[in-house]
Each structure stands twice: as C-alpha cells, then as structure tokens.
Amino acid sequence: MFIPCYVDALYPEVGVSTFKLLKALGLQVDYPERQTCCGQPMGNAGFEKLSEPLACTFDEIFAPYDYVVAPSVSCAAYVRLFHPQMLERHGHTCQASGKTLDLVEFLHDVVKVNSLPSRFPHKVSLHNSCHGVRELGLSSPSERNVPKFNKIKDLLQLVDGITVLEPERPDECCGFGGMFAVEEKDVSARMGLEKVRRHIATGAEYITGPDSSCLMHMDGIARRQGLDIKFIHVAQILAAGL
Amino acid sequence: MSTLHAKAAEEYLRHTDIVERHDKTFFGVRQKRDNMAQALPEWEDLREAASQIKKHTVSHLADYLQQFEENATRNGIHVHWAADAREYNDIVYQILSAHGVKKVVKSKSMLTEECHLNENLEQHGIEVIETDLGERILQMMHLAPSHIVMPALHVHREAIGDCFRSQGLMENLEYPNMPDDPNDPTYLTFVARMHLRRQFTEAQAGMTGANFGIASTGEVVVCTNEGNADMSTSIPKLHIVSMGIEKLIPDYASMGVFQRLLARCGTGQETTVYTSHFRGPRPGGEMHIVLVDNGRSQILSDPEHWQTLKCMRCGACMNTCPVYRRSAGYSYTYFIPGPIGINLGMLRGSRKYSDNVSACTLCCSCDNVCPVKVDLSTQIYRWRQQLDSMHRADATKKIMSRAMSFIFRHPKLYTRLVGSLHLARWVPSAMMKTPLNPWTYGHEMMKFPPKSFHQAWKDLKPKEDEQ
Amino acid sequence: MNTKDKILARLREGVQQTFDMPDLSQLHGITYTDPVAQFIQKATTTAGAHLIELPGGVDLNQAVHQAYPQAQIFASNLPGIEVQLNPDTVEDVCQLTAVDVGIVQGRIGVAENACIWVPQAMKEKAICFASENLVILLRRTDIVSNMHQAYALIAESGEYFRDYKFGTFISGPSKTADIESALVYGAQAARSLTIILTS
Numbered sequence: 030m031f032i033p034c035y036v037d038a039l040y041p042e043v044g045v046s047t048f049k050l051l052k053a054l055g056l057q058v059d060y061p062e063r064q065t066c067c068g069q070p071m072g073n074a075g076f077e078k079l080s081e082p083l084a085c086t087f088d089e090i091f092a093p094y095d096y097v098v099a100p101s102v103s104c105a106a107y108v109r110l111f112h113p114q115m116l117e118r119h120g121h122t123c124q125a126s127g128k129t130l131d132l133v134e135f136l137h138d139v140v141k142v143n144s145l146p147s148r149f150p151h152k153v154s155l156h157n158s159c160h161g162v163r164e165l166g167l168s169s170p171s172e173r174n175v176p177k178f179n180k181i182k183d184l185l186q187l188v189d190g191i192t193v194l195e196p197e198r199p200d201e202c203c204g205f206g207g208m209f210a211v212e213e214k215d216v217s218a219r220m221g222l223e224k225v226r227r228h229i230a231t232g233a234e235y236i237t238g239p240d241s242s243c244l245m246h247m248d249g250i251a252r253r254q255g256l257d258i259k260f261i262h263v264a265q266i267l268a269a270g271l
Numbered sequence: 272m273s274t275l276h277a278k279a280a281e282e283y284l285r286h287t288d289i290v291e292r293h294d295k296t297f298f299g300v301r302q303k304r305d306n307m308a309q310a311l312p313e314w315e316d317l318r319e320a321a322s323q324i325k326k327h328t329v330s331h332l333a334d335y336l337q338q339f340e341e342n343a344t345r346n347g348i349h350v351h352w353a354a355d356a357r358e359y360n361d362i363v364y365q366i367l368s369a370h371g372v373k374k375v376v377k378s379k380s381m382l383t384e385e386c387h388l389n390e391n392l393e394q395h396g397i398e399v400i401e402t403d404l405g406e407r408i409l410q411m412m413h414l415a416p417s418h419i420v421m422p423a424l425h426v427h428r429e430a431i432g433d434c435f436r437s438q439g440l441m442e443n444l445e446y447p448n449m450p451d452d453p454n455d456p457t458y459l460t461f462v463a464r465m466h467l468r469r470q471f472t473e474a475q476a477g478m479t480g481a482n483f484g485i486a487s488t489g490e491v492v493v494c495t496n497e498g499n500a501d502m503s504t505s506i507p508k509l510h511i512v513s514m515g516i517e518k519l520i521p522d523y524a525s526m527g528v529f530q531r532l533l534a535r536c537g538t539g540q541e542t543t544v545y546t547s548h549f550r551g552p553r554p555g556g557e558m559h560i561v562l563v564d565n566g567r568s569q570i571l572s573d574p575e576h577w578q579t580l581k582c583m584r585c586g587a588c589m590n591t592c593p594v595y596r597r598s599a600g601y602s603y604t605y606f607i608p609g610p611i612g613i614n615l616g617m618l619r620g621s622r623k624y625s626d627n628v629s630a631c632t633l634c635c636s637c638d639n640v641c642p643v644k645v646d647l648s649t650q651i652y653r654w655r656q657q658l659d660s661m662h663r664a665d666a667t668k669k670i671m672s673r674a675m676s677f678i679f680r681h682p683k684l685y686t687r688l689v690g691s692l693h694l695a696r697w698v699p700s701a702m703m704k705t706p707l708n709p710w711t712y713g714h715e716m717m718k719f720p721p722k723s724f725h726q727a728w729k730d731l732k733p734k735e736d737e738q
Numbered sequence: 739m740n741t742k743d744k745i746l747a748r749l750r751e752g753v754q755q756t757f758d759m760p761d762l763s764q765l766h767g768i769t770y771t772d773p774v775a776q777f778i779q780k781a782t783t784t785a786g787a788h789l790i791e792l793p794g795g796v797d798l799n800q801a802v803h804q805a806y807p808q809a810q811i812f813a814s815n816l817p818g819i820e821v822q823l824n825p826d827t828v829e830d831v832c833q834l835t836a837v838d839v840g841i842v843q844g845r846i847g848v849a850e851n852a853c854i855w856v857p858q859a860m861k862e863k864a865i866c867f868a869s870e871n872l873v874i875l876l877r878r879t880d881i882v883s884n885m886h887q888a889y890a891l892i893a894e895s896g897e898y899f900r901d902y903k904f905g906t907f908i909s910g911p912s913k914t915a916d917i918e919s920a921l922v923y924g925a926q927a928a929r930s931l932t933i934i935l936t937s
Binding site for chain 3: 296299311312313316317319320323324326327330331332333336337340346347352353354358402403404405408421422423424427428431456457459460461463464467468471472490496497498499501502505506516521522523524525526527528530531538540541542543544545546547548549550551552553554562564568569571572574577
C-alpha cells in the first residue's frame with residue numbers, strides 16, 4: 030500500500046479501509062513504513078527538482094512488490110505519469126511506476142471484483158476527480174467521443190443499499206489543484222463552492238470520490254459556507270461493514 | 272503569494288452574477304462542442320488525423336512554405352515575408368500607401384492583434400474598421416478582446432446600445448418593428464449592419480487573416496459566420512491577407528479534416544456559414560499575402576513547446592477551462608487568455624507573461640477538447656518547472672516546497688511530525704485563521720485525526736507469527 | 739540573406755523531429771443513406787435557410803420571384819431569370835449592395851452541414867454576399883454526405899473552380915451571436931438564404 034502523505038496525516042481511516050478491503054479480498058498486504066510522499070505537490074507547484082529524490086526513494090521502496098496500490102488518483106497518476114521521466118534524469122529505469130495503481134483501478138481491472146459484502150444504505154454523489162478521469166481513465170471523459178463507462182460507479186454499485194448519483198458537469202474540476210488552492214484562492218474557492226452546490230443538488234447525503242484531496246478542499250469550503258453535506262472516500266464505502 | 276492573474280481574478284470574482292453569466296455562457300459553448308463530438312462516430316479519428324497532419328506540416332514547414340509561395344505567385348498573388356511585427360507592419364503600410372488607401376475594412380485576425388497593426392496604421396493616418404461585430408463593438412468601446420473567437424461576449428447589451436447611440440449609429444435609421452427593449456440584440460445587430468455596410472463601400476482595401484493556407488494550390492481559406500471577410504474582399508479592389516506561417520496545411524484532403532473540426536470545436540456549429548477559398552485577386556484587383564514569422568520559427572526549435580504551433584485558434588480550450596470561465600479574459604496578462612494563451616504568452620516573453628502560469632488546476636480538460644491535440648496542460652506543468660530558474664517563482668511556494676521536500680526526504684522526521692498533528696486539535700480554530708495560513712481564506716481547517724495512518728498501522732499490521 | 743531565406747533557414751534548423759503525413763484514405767467521414775433528406779433537414783434547421791424543392795416543369799424564374807414577392811431588384815447572370823442587375827456587367831460593384839435578391843448556382847451540397855459550394859462564376863462575387871437575400875440553385879444529384887467528399891471533388895476536377903479564383907461554401911444566411919450569445923440572422927452579408935433544389 031502507498032498511503033499518500035496527506036491521507037496518512039489527515040485521513041488515516043481511508044488507509045485503514047483500503048487495508049481492510051485488500052485483506053478481505055485475500056491479498057497479502059504490506060505497508061512499507063519508510064514511505065512519505067510521491068512528490069506531486071512540489072511538482073505541480075513548479076519544483077519538480079525537489080520531487081526527484083522522493084521519486085527515487087519511492088521506486089526503491091516499492092520496487093520489490095507485485096502491485097503498489099494507493100487510495101488517491103492524483104498521487105497514483107503522478108507516480109505513473111511523471112516518475113519515469115524524473116528517474117530517467119537520474120539514470121534509473123522506473124521499477125514501481127508501471128505497477129502503481131489507484132485502488133479503484135486495481136479492484137476493477139486487476140482483482141476484477143464482482144461482489145462485495147459491504148452495505149451502505151445512503152445516497153451518494155460521485156466526485157470524478159480530474160486525474161482519475163483524464164490521466165488514469167477511471168471514467169469516460171465528458172469531452173471525448175468514447176463509449177460511456179465509470180469504474181468507480183461500477184464498484185460502488187456492488188455495495189448493498191447504495192444509491193449512486195452524479196452531479197451536473199460530472200467531471201468538471203473542483204478547483205483544488207494543490208497549491209493552486211492557495212495561489213489562486215478566489216478562483217479555487219469559487220470553483221469549489223459551485224462544485225459542492227452541484228453535488229448537493231443531486232439530493233445526496235454524501236459526496237464520495239477516489240481522491241481525498243478534492244474531498245478535503247470541498248469539505249473545507251462546505252463547512253465555511255455552512256452547507257450541509259458529508260464527505261466520504263470511496264474506499265470507506267467499499268469497506269463499509271468489513 | 273498571488274500572481275497578477277490571481278489578483279485580477281480576485282477583483283473579477285467580486286461580481287458574483289457577472290461571473291456566473293460568464294461561466295454559463297462559455298460552458299454552454301463547450302456543451303455545444305460536446306454535442307458535435309458525440310454526433311460524429313469518427314470524431315476521435317478526426318482529431319488524431321488533424322494532430323498528425325499538423326505535426327507533419329510543422330516539421331516540414333520550410334518546404335510547404337516554398338510550395339505555397341510558388342503556387343500563390345502563379346495564381347497572381349503577391350507574397351511577402353515578415354520576420355517580425357515591425358517588418359509586417361511596414362509591409363502592410365507600404366502596400367496601403369502605394370494604393371493611396373485611407374480606409375481599410377478588416378475581418379478578425381489574432382495575428383494583427385499580436386502585431387498591433389491597427390495602432391500602427393492609425394499612426395500613419397489610415398482608418399481601420401473592424402468588421403466582425405464583436406470586434407467592431409470592442410473597437411468603438413476601446414476595449415481589448417476577452418476571447419479569441421467570441422471577443423465581446425463579456426460586454427452587456429446595455430453598454431453596446433449606449434455606445435452605438437453615442438456614436439450616432441441610430442440616426443436616420445428606419446427599423447420596421449422597433450422592439451420594446453432599445454438594446455435588443457437583433458435591433459443592435461441591424462444597426463451595426465447598416466453602419467458596417469457603409470464602411471465596406473467606402474474602404475479602398477480589405478484585410479483578412481487566414482484560417483488555413485493550402486500549399487498544394489497556393490490559396491488561403493477564411494471562415495466566418497457573419498460574411499464580413501467576404502464583404503471586405505468583394506467590394507474594395509485590394510485584398511491583403513495576414514497569415515502566420517504555422518497556418519499552412521498540405522492539401523485539400525487535409526482541408527476536409529480541419530474544416531470539419533474548426534467550427535465544431537470553436538462554436539459548436541457543424542460549419543461556419545462561410546468557408547471562403549481565395550486563390551487569387553478578383554478581376555481587376557490585387558491580392559497580397561504577408562507570411563509572418565514573429566517568433567514562430569523560434570518556437571519550432573523548442574523541444575518542449577513546439578507543439579503549440581499545431582494550434583488553429585478555435586478557442587475550445589478557453590471554453591472548457593474552469594479557470595478561464597471564472598476569471599475571464601482580462602485577468603490574463605497576455606492578449607490570448609486560457610490554456611493556449613498561457614503557453615503562447617510564455618513563448619512570447621517568459622518573464623513578461625509568467626503571471627498566467629498559475630491560472631491552471633492541471634485538470635487536463637483542455638487536452639481533451641483540443642482538436643489538434645496540443646499537450647496544453649503538460650506544457651503548463653513544464654513552464655512551472657522553469658519559473659524558478661527564470662527567477663519568476665513565487666517565494667512562498669518555493670519555501671513551502673522546500674520545507675515539504677525536506678520533511679518528506681526524512682522519513683523519521685516525517686513520521687514524527689505526522690504523528691503529532693493531532694496536537695493541532697487543541698488549537699482554537701480562530702487562531703488558525705491568520706493571513707499566514709492561506710488555506711483558511713476560503714476553507715475551514717481540516718479536522719486532525721487522533722492518530723496518523725503510520726500510527727494506526729502498528730495495530731493493523733500482521734503480527735510476526737501470522738506471516 | 740533576405741527575410742524569406744532567414745525564416746526558411748531557421749525553420750530547417752529548428753526541426754526537432756520529423757513526422758510523416760498520415761494516410762487520410764483510412765479516415766471515413768459520416769455518410770447518410772439519404773444525403774438529400776439529411777441536407778434538407780440540416781439546411782432548414784441549424785443552417786436557418788429556406789428550401790424549395792422545385793417540381794419538374796415549374797419555371798425557375800417564377801419560383802424565384804414568388805419566393806420574394808416584395809423584392810424589387812433581382813441580380814444574376816444565370817440564363818432565364820429576369821433581373822435588374824447583372825454581376826458580369828454592373829458598372830460599380832457598390833450597386834450590388836442595393837440588390838434585394840441575388841441568384842447564383844451552387845455546385846456541391848454537403849449533407850452533414852448544409853454547406854453549398856458556390857464557385858465564383860460571375861465577375862463580381864459581391865452578389866453572393868452583398869445581396870439582402872440570396873438564392874442558391876442546387877441540383878439534387880450534386881449532394882454528397884460530407885466535407886471530405888466535397889473537397890475530393892473540388893481537388894480532382896477543374897470544373898468546380900474554373901472561371902475565377904474564388905469559391906466559397908455557404909451554409910445558411912449570415913449569422914452572428916456576438917451580442918450576449920443571442921443568435922441573429924443577417925449580420926453583414928445576406929439576411930436570408932433560399933435554396934432551390936432542382937432535379
């Protein structure tokens with residue numbers, strides 16, 4: 030398991046759910062304790078150089094495993110899309126990058142889960158995080174003429190009692206974008222507010238998604254604006270009742 | 272910690288209703304584009320073909336330019352070459368002054384904006400009339416375009432009506448069914464029509480841009496909905512085309528691909544009303560094409576950014592960009608806004624226009640709408656990496672990144688810090704809301720859990736005997 | 739070195755990697771089982787044109803004049819149509835801005851977007867744009883499904899680009915949505931378009 034830094038610090042329950050799910054599926058799961066961060070925050074802010082040593086360490090730590098599974102689409106996407114070129118600059122070939130997957134794609138594409146014992150009798154509005162949609166291909170992007178699919182939705186619908194809804198503009202960005210949220214704070218807050226409102230308009234009790242950073246952003250805005258909606262990571266729903 | 276874009280956006284976002292209207296307008300165009308994309312089974316093949324044609328043409332541009340010039344010359348067109356804006360402006364002025372031109376009617380061209388042609392000609396006493404309705408409105412109001420395809424959608428009808436009235440455009444004008452709203456768009460369009468049709472007959476020269484130049488035939492193609500490029504070139508005898516050298520495509524088979532993509536992506540229409548092919552001067556007239564480099568050949572040699580030369584200026588990346596829709600054109604410091612504008616601005620002057628690089632969440636939607644598959648978000652990511660060496664990086668972001676990197680490089684320190692974050696729970700939330708904590712500007716603070724995952728793992732991990 | 743040579747030299751030096759031209763024969767544009775029906779549908783809805791299907795035996799001149807009963811100045815160089823102005827012989831092109839109805843011949847209709855290829859076949863092409871209303875005659879048999887097919891025809895045969903050095907695809911009347919996105923017909927060029935389909 031790769032439990033990204035901010036999940037480790039702020040959303041440990043997402044890591045715990047991920048672990049429980051993977052265990053319940055009969056997999057041998059380890060959490061290398063030397064892990065920290067994939068380097069994405071610095072890279073997106075324009076300091077990829079500062080991410081390079083982290084990418085090297087990441088590769089060293091995770092190379093021995095069959096799969097690296099992370100409950101965070103943007104971190105998994107960063108490892109997969111950006112680590113190879115960074116390591117190349119250091120004369121290394123990436124070992125871990127290609128086998129690093131987000132939890133949803135791992136469950137959907139590798140384990141091919143088709144039933145779950147979990148139960149979540151609630152209405153949820155699905156937040157399709159940008160990097161999940163457009164970098165990892167978890168769902169068909171609304172801009173493209175490709176067959177419609179949504180791997181997150183497929184998995185959630187295995188959960189007993191759940192109603193999965195999607196907001197208008199189902200894959201428009203929530204405005205987090207790492208340091209974008211503080212550097213372009215007004216645009217970011219506005220985008221987040223609109224996004225939360227669209228989720229609320231579905232009538233859902235929860236907003237759920239495969240990336241806690243988007244959820245963290247929207248949660249901070251929802252609470253500031255006094256909007257009544259709860260947030261939960263997809264892993265927690267899939268593991269509900271385990 | 273905010274760029275000029277962020278500061279301008281802050282100001283713009285104070286006007287909630289205007290922002291909402293702007294966002295809805297351009298998201299509506301994006302949705303029309305989506306409908307077009309869904310209606311064609313071959314949509315993604317078209318985009319891939321367009322991308323490959325552009326890659327091919329741009330990487331053989333010298334050959335195609337020579338072929339284009341030969342064919343155009345054979346067609347009786349005068350072809351000129353301009354290395355930069357100054358040479359371009361000089362060439363245009365010389366052609367106009369040699370013909371004694373006092374008034375020019377002109378259809379929309381981003382290249383002339385880029386080279387500040389209008390100001391230049393006006394300094395020489397030549398009157399320039401923009402004939403695209405949106406551009407004409409902006410010209411009369413002394414405003415810059417806020418979008419490259421729909422330049423004046425941010426201006427409201429009341430302001431347009433007031434402007435037309437102050438210029439006397441409604442005088443002596445008969446309109447059969449005068450609407451209740453004196454700023455009714457149909458009425459205002461009629462007023463502009465009558466005004467512009469007078470200009471077409473008074474001008475001695477017409478200027479157009481070029482959406483495409485076709486090398487195999489030596490002709491240029493201009494696409495408009497209003498027919499203003501055609502009016503500008505069928506009444507005055509002199510026609511001058513301003514064309515960036517990257518607008519070239521090889522042949523008619525390629526033209527089919529681009530014609531089908533341009534309007535569908537740009538405005539969500541199957542086609543523009545007019546797709547006009549100019550293969551030579553009109554009878555008794557004269558036609559000139561000015562091929563302009565102005566930095567384009569330099570872009571070609573940039574290994575990370577040469578693909579911006581594929582761009583055909585449809586504006587789709589602006590319409591989909593969630594940041595553009597909520598900050599609008601004037602928040603950007605370069606005259607072309609949105610994802611392509613961020614990149615083109617950096618290529619024009621990386622120090623001068625670096626304030627736009629922040630205007631991107633890296634959501635990658637622009638990459639998916641681009642009809643020629645310019646890797647827009649990747650390029651913005653790359654520019655961010657270059658800001659530090661240009662001394663244009665934000666100091667706070669740099670300190671934060673350095674501190675984070677330091678912590679992340681030291682797993683023990685990291686684990687200890689993350690493990691003690693729960694202590695923050697005892698800090699009253701009011702104390703968190705300081706200017707030093709930019710997160711609290713728009714957000715409530717995160718709730719800190721009692722234990723980190725690292726700590727939770729101690730209890731979760733399989734015991735020695737289990738393994 | 740002159741400017742041209744400098745630009746070409748920079749372009750030749752600057753190329754990072756060369757790419758081949760893709761094989762466009764593998765690109766299949768949308769086709770319709772009934773292109774004429776699709777053309778009519780597109781022309782009369784999204785394109786905003788009027789369309790008259792001329793039954794055999796009905797006089798073209800009569801059809802044109804009936805379509806615009808209020809009009810006073812008709813202009814064309816097509817045989818058999820009564821006109822007040824002829825774009826081949828008009829003294830001053832500005833006279834064409836007073837034309838109520840201009841009548842021209844279209845050569846290719848495109849079903850996917852209601853475009854009609856109108857090659858310049860008259861001395862003053864202003865008739866196509868400056869006329870208040872435009873009538874384009876089009877043979878039903880000249881309708882193809884998509885733009886690839888239309889461009890292939892123009893590229894392969896000299897007859898679609900013959901008399902003068904200009905041709906244009908026209909799809910509906912002149913339009914604008916530059917004021918608050920409100921769609922308005924009749925921006926700078928023709929305010930209405932009538933397509934007469936002939937057999």
